[in-house]
Amino acid sequence: MPLWCLLMYLSVSGVYASQLLFIVAHFPCTTAAALCCLHVARAAAGSDSGSGSTSGSGEAAANQKRGGFKPSPVPDVDAEQLLHSLGLSGTADPAALLRSLCKLPGVRQQGVLDNAAAVTAHLCSPAVGLTAQQVGQLLERCPLLFSWPPEQRAAVLFGELGAGLTAAVAAQCFTTFIDAANCTTLAPGLAELAAILAHSQDRDSSLGGPVPKVPAAQRTLAVLLTSNPGAVQLVCNTAGYLQQRAAQLEQAGFTAAEVAAMAWDWPEVVCTDVAANVASRAAVVQQELGMPAADVVSLAARRRPSWLTSSICTLRERAAALAEGFGKDAAAAMLLKTPETLGCDPAVWRRNLCCMAACGVADPKAVLQRFPLLLSLDQAAPDFLQRWLMQQRVAQLSAAQLYEQHPAWLRHRKVPDLAQRLHFVEQRGRDAAQLLSFVLYKPLLVLLAAVGASQAEWEAWAAANPTAACPLYRWAQQAAEEEAARLAAALPPELGRLGLASSHPFASCHLAGSAHPNPSAQRACKGTGARTAGTGQRGAMSRSLLGAGLGATGATLYLKPEVLQDWAREIMFGPSARPAGPGGKELEQLQRLVEDLSRQVAAGQKGGVTVVHTGTSATGSYVLYGAAAAGLGVVVYFRLKGWTFGDMLYATRRGLKEGLAQVSTGLEQLSARVADVKARLQERIAQLMRRQEEMLGAQAEMKASLAGVGRDVEHTRGQVGQIHSVVMDLEASMAEVGANQRHANHGIYVLCKAVSELMAGSPIPSKAELIEYTQQHPVWAAASEQRLQRRALAEAVAAGTVGGGIAGISSGAGISSGAGISSGGLYGGVAATQPDSVTFPPPPLPARHVSVGGGGTAGAGGFDMWS
Structure with missing residues (x-):
């Protein structure tokens, strides 16, 4: 079947001529014919189904493209x-x-x-x-x-x-x-997840990372599903699935405790096959930075860095660049301190090193090693420069001093918020340099408390002084433009090109003049780049060959139309009978010359039309007219269907318009969704900020209350100490009083004995004992210093300086100052009110009972003595 007939037939079926030429150019003739017939069959089936369908068929097709039917x-x-x-x-x-x-x-x-x-x-x-x-x-x-x-x-x-x-x-x-x-x-999954969580361990605080809110002893299945109901996806798998995943993770280098921590903090990862992914990236980091694979795996389990999802080529390139720029040991230390270090494009931190050097920093690498979070910040960006200039102006520090002394300041607080806070502090008459840490790190309520302002004052001031009108903000914008121009002039041109080209993950593999620091990484990147470049080159070559072929065909047909005429004549009427023999070629050339002359004569004649009969039969004429009528019918059919010549091209205007319409519709829907999500996120952030401010206010009130309670406790402790000392003195005094009481009771006994003997008329045998008692009075001879101390204590108690409750102690035994004994209500007893005098009241008659004690009754603390 001739090629042009095949093209015409397939174009009727809706196949683009450029696509068919591409098929013919890249496949053998038989394969091309088979593919074209298959395409025609599919087009016919699609047209038949589309002609009888309603408007819902398009929706069904769209649903099928999205992965399922409605x-x-x-x-x-x-x-x-x-x-x-x-x-x-x-x-x-x-x-x-x-x-x-x-x-x-x-x-x-x-x-x-x-x-x-x-x-x-x-x-x-x-x-x-x-x-x-x-x-x-x-x-x-x-x-x-x-x-x-x-x-x-x-x-x-x-x-x-x-x-x-x-x-x-x-x-x-x-x-x-x-x-x-x-x-x-869910029983198999519940049992397997409980077995995994049983290996939970408390994280060592020396390893870094956030402290877990739930201790390991409380990490049970019930607590996990209560705090994170979405973790139920772990138990929805078949029996043995979680055990298989846990075994794969342990083979990759994770411990059982780390697998349990991942199931607790990162349940969606346990459900996927990430063991091979983590193992391959750990091997790359181990090879490039010299870190043990176990440390890399532990770092991945604790911090979950983003480079776990990066390609091997990109990760190898970035790790090798860090090792070359900072050294393997320093790069490993930076990675342990900030795991996102490997997620930074080398072009960014190389440009940052140049910017820091242009600002006068003596050792930019040391600053980045000490604070790796600055590694990924674009230090030539306008917002970074504005923040840096405002902090430099307020703190009265040079750029180098700010980098070397306070690198953490450079990544905190958005520029408009920072400018508004600094302006408010200056308006309140406070030193902004001293309160700069409050401005950068503390919440708004804490900053207002430090400044001495209320929330209402801040809101009123912020409404009257918007950020756009802040003079500090306007100055920072102008100064940042000048500083950006200065840094751009100081930045090497190759770093600027590197920064633009490195936005693609493999772009740095193909930069001209940039040698790769690691041969293995260079070979890997070259292999990936070669595959990508080979695919692109084959596509470009095929398009170039197709265009060249079409152009050559068109030029040939334009310059030599007789070739197409001869070809068409042979197809329509069969091969012409050429005379055999040596004169055949001369006759053929003569015939062509006659035809050329006929065309020239026809072109020179303006009045009429010359019809040249070649002596063919009427059948050939009918076939020619039928072919012309068929071609005209095809053209009319295409026009009625709304097709133009442009619709047969590889990229049609109609397809472009439809594609642009679909893209614009999708972008509008995406924009609406993004706006909705943004509004909801802003609302939730505002609610969170309000709750945080309320909590900080309550915390400040609680802190003040606790301070008052602390002062009261200190005062009470002082009073308790004073009371304790007074009680100790009272204990000593009571011991002395007890000794005096015993001595006095003995004297009373001897005296009563002598009196009874005297009343009986006997010569007083106990006189010697009474004389001995009067000579032995150690208690009465105690130093007067103790008496003075007790008297001072009594005066202090009476004055109320020691404490309540001490002065109210009553002497239940009838004790007064000194060694005197008061016999309040003593019936027939003996009263000794002075240490050196004894009074003998007349004895009661006829009773011979002597009651000694302090109360008035015999059972109140005294004793009975019968003569």
């Missing part, structure tokens, strides 16, 4: 009526419930209508204990759970989760991860 429509049901029939009116949004039902297949939708009542009754029963509000929210967000009978899904799954969770938390798991309702059982 589910069957929801049966004619009123969602509000459905909620009312289930007793869940007001607990869920009917529109949201209808949207959730639309996402289910038809059989599941019918299952919801058939089994929702039974599932609702089971969930509201005492066996589960969900409230109507919780069941309504569960039906709205996870209607899939209600599409099976309760004994097949809801009862089984809630029973397995209810062993360690509350019913509300179990329902939250299904609303967070809807696909969990597809599982017939």
Whole structure:
């Protein structure tokens, strides 16, 4: 079959001529014919299906391109009526419930209508204990759970989760991860996850990283699902899946404790195959920086850096560049301090080194090694320069001093907020240099407390002084432009080109004049670049050859149209009978010369048309006219279908317009979604800021209250100490008083004995004992210093300087100052009121009972003595 007939036939079927020429140029003739016929069959099938379809076919095709067909429509049901029939009116949004039902297949939708009542009754029963509000929210967000009978899904799954969770938390798991309702059982996953979490260990604080909020002893399956309901995706896998993933991670170098920590903090990673990914990147870092693979794996488990998802070529290139620029040991230390160091493009930190050197920093590499967070910041960007200039102006430091002394300042606080805060501090008459740390790091309420202003004053001032009108902000913008121009002039041109070209992950592999620091990395990058370049070169070569072939064909047909005429004549009428023999070529040349002369004569004649008959039969004329009519019919058909010649080109105007329309529609939808997400995010951030400010205010009040309590405790401690000393003195005094009391009682006994003997008329045998007692009075001879001390103590107690309650001590034994004894109410007793005088009252008659003590009764602390 001739080539041009094939092209014409396939163009009728909607195949572009350029595509067919590309097929013919790159494949053998038989293969090209087969491919073209297959394309024609597909085009015919598509046209047949498209002619009888409605407008919904385009939507179905779009759904098929997105990965699946649109589910069957929801049966004619009123969602509000459905909620009312289930007793869940007001607990869920009917529109949201209808949207959730639309996402289910038809059989599941019918299952919801058939089994929702039974599932609702089971969930509201005492066996589960969900409230109507919780069941309504569960039906709205996870209607899939209600599409099976309760004994097949809801009862089984809630029973397995209810062993360690509350019913509300179990329902939250299904609303967070809807696909969990597809599982017939969760028991294998629950057991495997519990076994993994059993290896949890508390993180050593010396290794860095955030301190876990939950101790290792409390990291149970119930606590994990309560704090993160989305982690239920871990237990939705088949039996042995989690064990296999954990074994792969341990083979890659993770310990059992690190796997447990990943399951707790990063559950979605355990569900994917990341072991090989982590192992390959750990090997690259170990090879380039000399770090042990175990340290790299531990770093990946604790900090989860972004370079875990980078390509091997990019990671190798960046690690080799760090090792060359800073040394392997320094680069490894920077990586341990800031794991995102490997995520920085080498062009950025090389340009930053030049900028720091242009600012007068003596050792820029030492600054970056000490604070690697500056590595990824573009220090020639306008916002960085504005922040740097404002801090330099307020702190009265040079650029080099700011880099060397306070590198952490350069990455804190957005420029408009920083300018407004500094301006407010200056307006309040405070020293901004002293409060610069508050301005950069502290929340607004803490800064206002340090300045001595209230929230209302700040809001009023901020409304009257917007950031755009801030003189410090305007000055920073102008100065940043000048500084950017100065740095651009000082920056080497090759670094500028490197920064532009390094935006592509493999761009630095193809930079002219940039030698790769590592031969292995260079070979890997060259291999990847060669493959990419080879594919692009083959595409460019094929397009060039196709264009050259089409151009040569068109030029040949324009310059020598007789070739096409001869070809068409042979196809239409068959090969002409050429005379044999040596004169055949001469006759053929003569015939061509006659035809050329005829065309020239026809072109020179203006009046009429000359028809040249070649002596062919009438059949050939009919075939020619039929072909012309067929061609005219094809052209008319294409015009009626709305096709033009441009539609047959490789890139048509119509296709371009349709593509641009689709792209613009998608961009508009994306812009709307981004704006919506941005608004919601800003609202949540504002709520978080308000809560944080309220918490800081409450914390300040609590701190002040605790300070007052501390002062009261200190005062009370002083008073308790004074009371303790007084009690010690009183104990000593009571001991002395006890000794005096015993001595006095002995004297009274001897005296009473002598009196009884005297009354009996005997010669007083106990006279010697009485004389000996009067000579032995050690207590009465005690130093007067103790008496003075006790007197001073008594005066202090009376004055109230020692403390309440001490002066009110009553002497239950009738003790007064000194060694005197008061016998208040003594009946027939003896009263000794002075240490050196003894009074003998007349004895009572006829009683011979002597009562000694302080009370008035014999049982009040005295004793009885019978003569």
